[in-house]
Amino acid sequence: MLQLEIVTPDRIAFSKQVDMVVVPSTRGAMGILPRHITLFAQLVEGELKIKIGNDEYYLAIGGGFIEVTKTKVIVLVTRAVNAGELNEQVILTAKAKALAALHERPTGESLAAAQLSLRQTIVDLRILNKRKRRTH
Amino acid sequence: MANERLIRGRIRSAKNIAQITKAMQMVAASKMRRAQALAISGRPYAEKIAEMVSEFVSRIDAASHPLLKKAGQGKTLIVLISSNKGLCGGLNTNLFRHLVRTFDDNALSSGVFASLGKKGEQFLIRRQLTLAADFSQTTAMSLSIPALTSYITKGFLADEFREVHLVYNNFISALRQEPISKQLLPIAEFTVQKSNESKQTGERKEELDFLIEPSIEEILDTLLFHYLENQIRDAVLEAEASEHSARMLAMKNATDNANELVGLLTLEYNKARQEKITYEIADMVTARLAVEG
Numbered sequence: 435m436l437q438l439e440i441v442t443p444d445r446i447a448f449s450k451q452v453d454m455v456v457v458p459s460t461r462g463a464m465g466i467l468p469r470h471i472t473l474f475a476q477l478v479e480g481e482l483k484i485k486i487g488n489d490e491y492y493l494a495i496g497g498g499f500i501e502v503t504k505t506k507v508i509v510l511v512t513r514a515v516n517a518g519e520l521n522e523q524v525i526l527t528a529k530a531k532a533l534a535a536l537h538e539r540p541t542g543e544s545l546a547a548a549q550l551s552l553r554q555t556i557v558d559l560r561i562l563n564k565r566k567r568r569t570h
Numbered sequence: 571m572a573n574e575r576l577i578r579g580r581i582r583s584a585k586n587i588a589q590i591t592k593a594m595q596m597v598a599a600s601k602m603r604r605a606q607a608l609a610i611s612g613r614p615y616a617e618k619i620a621e622m623v624s625e626f627v628s629r630i631d632a633a634s635h636p637l638l639k640k641a642g643q644g645k646t647l648i649v650l651i652s653s654n655k656g657l658c659g660g661l662n663t664n665l666f667r668h669l670v671r672t673f674d675d676n677a678l679s680s681g682v683f684a685s686l687g688k689k690g691e692q693f694l695i696r697r698q699l700t701l702a703a704d705f706s707q708t709t710a711m712s713l714s715i716p717a718l719t720s721y722i723t724k725g726f727l728a729d730e731f732r733e734v735h736l737v738y739n740n741f742i743s744a745l746r747q748e749p750i751s752k753q754l755l756p757i758a759e760f761t762v763q764k765s766n767e768s769k770q771t772g773e774r775k776e777e778l779d780f781l782i783e784p785s786i787e788e789i790l791d792t793l794l795f796h797y798l799e800n801q802i803r804d805a806v807l808e809a810e811a812s813e814h815s816a817r818m819l820a821m822k823n824a825t826d827n828a829n830e831l832v833g834l835l836t837l838e839y840n841k842a843r844q845e846k847i848t849y850e851i852a853d854m855v856t857a858r859l860a861v862e863g
Contacts, residue, residue, distance in 0.1 A: 443615045443803070444608065460784050474626060475783040476792060499793060501622055510618055 437506035529555035588828035595821035602814035651738035652690030659820035668749035739812035747812035
């Protein structure tokens with residue numbers, strides 16, 4: 435077991451003993467098991483998978499960092515929401531908005547913002563769908 | 571009598587003032603609760619990221635990133651975070667007094683300033699200090715954080731600023747706010763200090779088996795930028811929470827004073843009314859006595 439803590443600017447999103455955690459790093463997904471080497475890595479927005487026993491939980495996260503020490507794993511990200519907190523309608527409108535914004539060929543900061551929100555909505559949708567599949 | 575009507579008018583206006591200040595107090599209270607929750611919930615994140623940075627920086631060579639360089643040339647930048655609106659008691663005055671006390675005249679006149687909050691901007695202009703940039707246009711102060719962060723980092727990297735200080739009101743409780751100043755850049759100075767401390771206590775961790783992905787340079791770049799932004803955000807949130815709680819308190823005092831005034835005026839009004847009645851009765855009695863006599 436390893437102690438996992440997920441901290442965002444507005445709350446501590448998760449703090450529990452887990453068996454395994456899979457995070458999206460800049461070089462692809464990275465799985466952390468107990469007794470992992472101490473590590474410091476950068477994370478990109480994507481899905482974070484937590485395994486406790488046979489249960490799997492998914493969280494949509496924004497960009498950030500992960501620090502693995504001998505005693506615990508700290509994930510610092512700009513946002514972290516679990517599937518229960520996501521609302522499909524809201525995400526779809528956000529996605530449509532992002533697509534519309536991208537359609538106008540923005541530049542500079544607004545381009546980056548639109549791309550970011552598009553990537554985020556895609557991740558959110560993927561996590562929602564995973565949850566749906568399991569409940570059906 | 572004219573006196574009565576005059577007092578009635580004053581009572582009415584005092585009541586109106588009490589009503590308005592009461593409403594402002596309520597608004598400030600609800601805003602304070604939100605700002606306070608934000609400021610407090612942001613703390614674990616800010617602490618963790620500061621911890622990460624100091625731990626990380628102590629393990630690597632300080633020369634590997636430009637943001638870690640020691641103080642170079644340039645001027646001292648002081649970022650003054652005040653409020654956009656007044657009516658918040660002595661909050662801004664205390665902040666400005668703290669600013670003038672912390673930095674001596676020489677530092678004040680040779681340094682450059684950036685302001686977040688219109689009150690601070692006005693103060694700097696009045697004191698004829700060098701105001702390099704003002705970020706107070708946006709209504710929610712947190713919206714100007716990214717712009718402020720990039721302004722600071724760019725200026726620091728271009729050797730325009732030697733040191734960067736934040737001056738703001740730290741939120742302690744709803745009743746207490748304390749103006750403080752915090753050094754933001756250069757990072758190297760205080761983190762080096764920290765690692766020396768841990769060396770002395772023998773707590774320094776082994777440096778070897780520490781995996782860094784993707785690479786030190788890439789990660790430092792985002793981490794440090796993120797750290798700076800977070801520090802600034804923390805300061806802004808603290809300042810906002812302080813502003814609202816100070817305003818709430820000021821407005822509560824104003825309401826209390828207005829209500830007290832209403833009480834005093836009512837007493838005076840009743841006295842004046844009673845006086846008039848007594849006069850009238852005395853008048854009638856003398857008139858009757860005169861007729862009877």
